[in-house]
Amino acid sequence: xxxxxxxxxxxxxxxxxxxxxxxxxxxxxxxxxxxxxxxxxxxxxxxxxxxxxxxxxxxxxxxxxxxxxxxxxxxxxxxxxxxxxxxxxxxxxxxxxxxxxxxxxxxxxxxxxxxxxxxxxxxxxxxxxxxxxxxxxxxxxxxxxxxxxxxxxxxxxxxxxxxxxxxxxxxxxxxxxxxxxxxxxxxxxxxxxxxxxxxxxxxxxxxxxxxxxxxxxxxxxxxxxxxxxxxxxxxxxxxxxxxxxxxxxxxxxxxxxxxxxxxxxxxxxxxxxxxxxxxxxxxxxxxxxxxxxxxxxxxxxxxxxxxxxxxxxxxxxxxxxxxxxxxxxxxxxxxxxxxxxxxxxxxxxxxxx
Amino acid sequence: xxxxxxxxxxxxxxxxxxxxxxxxxxxxxxxxxxxxxxxxxxxxxxxxxxxxxxxxxxxxxxxxxxxxxxxxxxxxxxxxxxxxxxxxxxxxxxxxxxxxxxxxxxxxxxxxxxxxxxxxxxxxxxxxxxxxxxxxxxxxxxxxxxxxxxxxxxxxxxxxxxxxxxxxxxxxxxxxxxxxxxxxxxxxxxxxxxxxxxxxxxxxxxxxxxxxxxxxxxxxxxxxxxxxxxxxxxxxxxxxxxxxxxxxxxxxxxxxxxxxxxxxxxxx
Numbered sequence: 153x154x155x156x157x158x159x160x161x162x163x164x165x166x167x168x169x170x171x172x173x174x175x176x177x178x179x180x181x182x183x184x185x186x187x188x189x190x191x192x193x194x195x196x197x198x199x200x201x202x203x204x205x206x207x208x209x210x211x212x213x214x215x216x217x218x219x220x221x222x223x224x225x226x227x228x229x230x231x232x233x234x235x236x237x238x239x240x241x242x243x244x245x246x247x248x249x250x251x252x253x254x255x256x257x258x259x260x261x262x263x264x265x266x267x268x269x270x271x272x273x274x275x276x277x278x279x280x281x282x283x284x285x286x287x288x289x290x291x292x293x294x295x296x297x298x299x300x301x302x303x304x305x306x307x308x309x310x311x312x313x314x315x316x317x318x319x320x321x322x323x324x325x326x327x328x329x330x331x332x333x334x335x336x337x338x339x340x341x342x343x344x345x346x347x348x349x350x351x352x353x354x355x356x357x358x359x360x361x362x363x364x365x366x367x368x369x370x371x372x373x374x375x376x377x378x379x380x381x382x383x384x385x386x387x388x389x390x391x392x393x394x395x396x397x398x399x400x401x402x403x404x405x406x407x408x409x410x411x412x413x414x415x416x417x418x419x420x421x422x423x424x425x426x427x428x429x430x431x432x433x434x435x436x437x438x439x440x441x442x443x444x445x446x447x448x449x450x451x452x453x454x455x456x457x458x459x460x461x462x463x464x465x466x467x468x469x470x471x472x473x474x475x476x477x478x479x480x481x482x483x484x485x486x487x488x489x490x491x492x493x494x495x496x497x498x499x500x501x502x503x504x505x
Numbered sequence: 506x507x508x509x510x511x512x513x514x515x516x517x518x519x520x521x522x523x524x525x526x527x528x529x530x531x532x533x534x535x536x537x538x539x540x541x542x543x544x545x546x547x548x549x550x551x552x553x554x555x556x557x558x559x560x561x562x563x564x565x566x567x568x569x570x571x572x573x574x575x576x577x578x579x580x581x582x583x584x585x586x587x588x589x590x591x592x593x594x595x596x597x598x599x600x601x602x603x604x605x606x607x608x609x610x611x612x613x614x615x616x617x618x619x620x621x622x623x624x625x626x627x628x629x630x631x632x633x634x635x636x637x638x639x640x641x642x643x644x645x646x647x648x649x650x651x652x653x654x655x656x657x658x659x660x661x662x663x664x665x666x667x668x669x670x671x672x673x674x675x676x677x678x679x680x681x682x683x684x685x686x687x688x689x690x691x692x693x694x695x696x697x698x699x700x701x702x703x704x705x706x707x708x709x710x711x712x713x714x715x716x717x718x719x720x721x722x723x724x725x726x727x728x729x730x731x732x733x734x735x736x737x738x739x740x741x742x743x744x745x746x747x748x749x750x751x752x753x754x755x756x757x758x759x760x761x762x763x764x765x766x767x768x769x770x771x772x773x
Contacts, residue, residue, distance in 0.1 A: 224669050244672040257670035261688045270684070271674040318674065 208379030587652030635717025
């Protein structure tokens with residue numbers, strides 16, 4: 153996604169209130185699989201009622217982190233606190249969190265209603281009460297009259313809702329979602345994004361959700377933690393992650409970005425540091441021959457509907473630029489003037505190595 | 506793709522089946538013969554008296570009860586141990602997992618005579634007297650394998666997140682086993698158990714090495730064949746065994762077959 157962050161009409165937890173106990177906190181948590189450090193000294197604090205996204209490429213440790221919170225993985229080191237209680241060695245069945253699995257994990261031999269009522273059945277809730285509460289949860293997920301159906305008869309989207317109903321029927325303190333929208337098609341996914349946000353607000357639950365889709369993380373979460381190589385690279389509200397990425401990885405992974413070497417930044421902004429520049433901050437125009445203007449050559453362009461994306465080669469750097477559709481037409485010789493505000497440059501740590 | 510098959514193939518299949526079935530028919534026929542000292546074909550006359558004779562013989566009953574008891578206990582042992590091993594191997598990663606799965610399968614891969622000798626010398630070394638239990642232990646070694654194989658295949662097909670989902674929703678390990686694992690592997694265990702029972706019921710080689718003075722039904726039959734006395738009694742017993750074993754075999758066949766269909770439907 154290349155557009156600026158959408159307008160947000162909701163309270164953003166810029167700073168955690170110092171007095172409140174975090175819903176979930178991880179202190180220097182590590183999880184190793186043989187020589188692989190799936191999680192490497194991860195520190196996280198997730199506030200109560202927050203919609204928290206864990207974003208990263210596959211193998212970055214985000215799913216392992218979720219599984220450590222759920223209790224399916226024991227950390228090799230570090231401490232996991234859930235609502236102020238040390239949960240590091242607490243088995244999953246005694247944790248106040250519930251999980252929505254990527255493959256939904258509906259029990260195939262049970263009806264939809266039995267799936268939803270499973271946790272209540274274990275707690276020996278009376279049968280009538282069980283049925284009533286399961287029906288309520290299913291109705292909340294807009295699945296009325298599905299109680300007696302079998303999971304195999306449902307569509308992907310419906311299974312997802314059953315999995316959600318099953319996870320929230322007992323009103324857990326926090327809901328963990330592992331790539332909940334990954335298996336849905338695009339249209340359904342957009343609808344579910346809206347629904348998940350609405351659900352989270354109406355229940356006032358803490359949602360922790362894992363995704364590799366940065367647009368999903370930006371549009372849904374109050375705060376985002378960006379994972380890479382088993383470490384949390386940056387935590388913050390979506391705007392902050394997008395506008396002020398701490399390093400080249402975040403700049404490139406969240407949205408797309410031009411990572412500029414110090415030599416280039418020195419020449420344009422007067423400071424020899426690495427910087428990131430969002431493609432939509434670049435303006436292309438026909439070259440006028442004015443002094444000091446950057447002139448490059450368009451090597452490729454792709455029409456994206458509302459916008460057009462250009463690959464531009466300058467003498468010492470290649471850039472991507474995004475212009476509103478129709479705002480710019482590439483001259484026949486491909487030569488363009490490249491301009492951007494110096495304030496659009498955001499200094500970052502250089503790429504590792 | 507199915508085609509009608511040529512006449513030659515049909516004849517070959519018919520001959521093959523005849524080759525397999527004919528000895529069974531001969532055994533059945535001899536259960537009704539009037540000649541008691543040797544097997545003469547065709548039987549000189551037909552009689553039902555051997556059924557009565559077999560019914561009266563206590564050695565038949567002793568052998569039959571022993572076989573049933575051994576098969577039952579060995580199957581129960583195999584169901585418990587085989588299922589647990591299968592769950593460990595299918596569900597978790599631990600050091601030596603591959604070695605364990607190989608070792609479990611070994612008793613059925615090794616010739617029975619090796620298992621038999623190994624057990625006999627082990628019993629001798631530890632001065633364990635031959636008894637009902639030594640036979641059971643001998644049979645359990647290969648019964649575990651069939652249960653394990655059935656269970657492990659089904660567990661591997663079952664999504665691992667089902668167990669995690671169950672734990673997540675508040676189920677302890679035992680509750681998860683009872684409400685989630687067992688209903689999903691139940692038919693596989695039933696099929697494995699019946700196969701184990703059938704294997705134990707007609708086992709000769711390992712039993713010879715571990716039985717001491719007691720006779721299971723197969724050992725009794727083997728001995729009867731050597732003695733020229735009331736020979737058709739053996740055939741009567743064989744006939745009953747054929748009839749009785751057919752039921753679980755058909756059931757197992759039906760259960761595993763039905764199973765594959767549901768699996769195919771679920772995996773669409």
